[in-house]
Amino acid sequence: MFHVKRTLEEFDVIVVGGGHAGVEAALAAARLRKKTALVTLSLKSIARMSCNPSIGGLAKGHLVRELDALGGEMGRAIDQTGIQFKMLNRSKGRAVWSPRAQADKRRYAEYMQQTLLNTNNLHIIEGEGARLIFSMASVRGIYLKDGRQIFGKAVILTNGTFLNGLIHIGPIQIAAGRYGELPSVGLSDQLKAEGFVVKRLKTGTPSRVTHRSIDFSRMSPQYGDPDPEPFSFTTSAFHPKNIPCYLTYTHEKTHEIMRAALHRSPLYTGDIHGTGPRYCPSIEDKIVRFYDKPSHQLFLEPEWEGSEQWYVNGFSSSLPIDIQFKALRTVPGLENAEFIKPGYAIEYDYLPSYQLRHSLETKDISGLYFAGQINGTSGYEEAAVQGFMAAVNACRALDGQDPIIFSRSEAYIGVLIDDLITKETDEPYRMFTSLAEYRLILRADNTDHRLYPAAEKIGIQSQQMIEHFKSSVQEKDLIKQFFKTASCPKDSPLRLSPDRTERYDQLIKKHILRQEHLSAIHHTLFPEVQFHSLDQAFIEILYEGYIHRQEQMVTKMRLLEEKQIPEHFNYDTVKSLSNEGREKLKRFRPETLGQAGRIRGISPSDIQILLIYLT
Amino acid sequence: MAGYEGTIAALSTPEGIGGIAVVRVSGPDAMNIIKPCVSRIPPEPLRATFTSFIHPKDKHFIDDVVVTYFKSPRSYTGEDLVEISCHGGRIISGLILEVLYACGARPALPGEFSRRAFINGKMDLTQAEAVADMIHAETEKSLKAARVLLQGRLSQELEEIRHLLLDAASLLEIGLDFSDQDIETIEPEDIRDRVERGLIHINDLMTSYQTGRILHNGARIPIVGKPNAGKSSLLNAILKEERVITSDIPGTTRDYIEERINHSGYLLRLYDTAGLRDTRDFIELAGLEKTKKLMKDADLMLMITEFPDEVPYIAGFLETQEIPAIIVLNKIDRLPEEDIRRARSYTKTDLPVMAVSAQKDIHITALMDRILDLLKDHYILNTETVMISHLRHQNHLKVAQKALLSARHALDEGMSPEFVAMDIREAMSALDDITGKTTSPDVLNHIFNRFCIGK
């Protein structure tokens, strides 16, 4: 279904950009039976991982699992193509366990491309989006650079780092969207002219070295879990590869070389204007900020199975090429490293997301949606969930339905989008578990239980899976009921309480019945239920007190969260608002009082006054 | 928001006779309302302008006044505000207000000036409460305590605790969200240390509640004893007037009576209670519901008897109580010297026996001094330190304390950091509730309803 149409054609949804946001957006829209166009520079670049070869990770793993429950593709794709799977934070509580996988970049992209090609209603158009077509305050389509016009009722922009992308390597600057790929210019100027605020951000990527030049004997191999868990609920019979990464360290010599050349880094010469992320700093940032730290860890990661190209995780840099190479060659195992690509920093345009509604539609132009890095986020997972939600809401709008908006207590997706819209991001936004105030409820292990009603409403997830989710919830409730009423006999083969009979929930709370006993309990007591249901019952009982407290907090916040602010509310009529508060409210135009309260610069008294006003 | 808008005006000095009265006008139209009423318009903000106040319709002269214009946001309320100082007395200020109301201002609701100041971010909730306290302050000491609040010192103190907790929370989050990076491992001791320090701070503030309450609301001192012991007489003697009925018929006082006095700047609330018949057992005496409650809430107790032989029984009872107390042996005017000496021999430092005569006013001043000494011994009545004087503050502190205790428990149990983090966040949000960061409108209304018009 590979179309290149030169004629005028009308689509329901046009997705611009074939990155991780674009892919999920196009799939979601097409699966909702909307005639969908995906505009991408080339078919081959679709779903490319331009930075690290991995999916998931702390909090990001949560996003992938949520997306999977809702019917997104990312979880299935990585389950099929990943080469190492690991549950992070396993030594901590269940709420912060996060799945992560090492990806085979090539197979991942191929998988996605095939999936797109096999999806009905989906048309891939190779070309570069140059200008949006507007009519009144609505979007009507897009002009391609080659002059083609594509008309559509909704347009989702997912341009990633391509908008006015500028790569920095030492003093060298290259206009590019990714290494070796042209940037997209013009679109952000047009948006600016339409009144959108456009700002700059920066991110970076490390150098790549050849496999044959690495001395792995001087590094320690890092394997995934021996009994890996898949991302997707739909994955069964999961026996992935377990290909190691390798750990090594920088040392004083490495730092010395870079320190001596700091003045040549565009970060310090002032050539880079965009703000970079504090959580994923470049190696030169690290040696400046943690100057007393004698070494930093580096992970050598294969970019695909049998890859000749290895990714040096932790060595992102925009220092001149000669310095990067010289410094890296001081690292144990990399003494003879051959370089395929240097690390670089890239600056790009993004549109601060207060210009969006929570549906990801722009506040001022109807039918125009933004998703992914264009909203100031970083990461494939953050991009993917936005792409999915933007498409779902675009389709719902076309059908005259209300958007699906997750609250902060329902999903990390809700936290992510709410943060984007109510907080001014001045560095690329990345998901963290600490950003979720209801973290104990929003676990990566219960996305099916949490989100099946939404998944059913959206209508992408298969009905069979939805039924599966529902029955698991029922099973969990029954098991919980059992645990709370039944006692474990003294002579139970589990030998949990040899001295006296005790109720199961008590045994769980006293840490006598532990995670490792679950499979035995599964076999002896509930062989017919899903193990997952038993696991959920166990977690909910174990953390009952805490979970209950979080649920109370959710209820407490509900008053503000549910208090709607009328769309065209005139803040000037509320005389007693503080000046800063009024200015911020006019700019952000929050949809609820809860959102308003999270905007920086809006004082509690502003919220109180609005509450009194709106009641 | 209906009912809280517009430009308001009210007399902001106490009503009645006085040298000068100040009328305040606050709101967006403050200047427009004033302009036609004065012969000279203040040329710039903060310049006191001497002018005549006239009726805008008939140009009738009302008074010579000084008008000062405070431009938003640099005013008490944060809005445009005009202060009119006129001659004292109810009549002139009344006339001026009448004119202002006719010109578009409306009478301010109780506390509305402060409410606006709060809403415009000119003060936080604890400061707003302090304004209310100052208005209601009955003694110099409670005024001082209110001033400390007004300076925002409580907020500062809370901010310090918040900082500690924020620190701890960040450390915990680092361990969770950056566990895949080689950032130094966070020692549980670093977290525990901050939690402990937070707890100590909070405990200090919670103990200061008693102090704050005594200074602000007064020390509660019930006078307890058998019928005819002279409770009512003692109260009269302290008040130096015949406030309550006394008689030689036992059981004269049926219900308790409260009287407030200002003693050396401290507010004392004395309660004359109904005596209990036919018993030498003071534990039973405490069984009387009302008296029992008074004794439970007391800051100091006066146990009165006319029989020296009863002193040991009372002393025995008091030893089981935590509240400071004085045993008052009354009617010494008709007791032999010998008996008095015997009774006084029970005196201990923290359980003094004072021999007095209520009727003949013997040693009453000494008793009063002793009351004050004892209060100062038991409660840190220092008005310069930060203290809380509101039950609302105390309740939020209790929530914060509970959350931190839970955090400490979670640390002891070696629980995963996200649980400790949750406790700490809960504690922080409770502290925010005190300063009003997340306060609900009911709390606000409750606070603002305590203000009087004009402040």
Ligand SMILES: Nc1nc2c(ncn2[C@@H]2O[C@H](COP(=O)(O)OP(=O)(O)OP(=O)(O)O)[C@@H](O)[C@H]2O)c(=O)[nH]1
């Ligand atoms: N001689 C003498 N008589 C006193 C003294 N104090 C009180 N009385 C008398 O004792 C009697 C009782 O005094 P009250 O003050 O009414 O006693 P009360 O404890 O309030 O009594 P009830 O209210 O009935 O419980 C009155 O006739 C007082 O005049 C005192 O110091 N000396």
Ligand SMILES: [Mg+2]
């Ligand atoms: Mg009496």
